[in-house]
């Protein structure tokens with residue numbers, strides 16, 4: 457899984473899943489006391505951000521790419537085509 461656009465999708469999905477899980481936990485069991493599911497969701501969302509920062513990079517020059525936006529075709533640093 458080296459393609460930055462694919463990694464970005466995984467990152468988005470992980471963050472959304474984490475937020476959904478944390479939100480669901482808030483709805484189901486309330487904010488007090490903090491439910492393990494809320495913590496899990498928050499960790500998942502944070503993990504998604506970390507994953508994105510680490511993996512959404514140009515495979516040619518290694519420069520980190522924009523985390524938002526979809527389907528980056530060319531690296532904005534070295535100009536290489538990304539797929």
Ligand SMILES: [Zn+2]
Pocket residue numbers: 514515516517518519531532533534535536
């Ligand atoms: Zn590049």
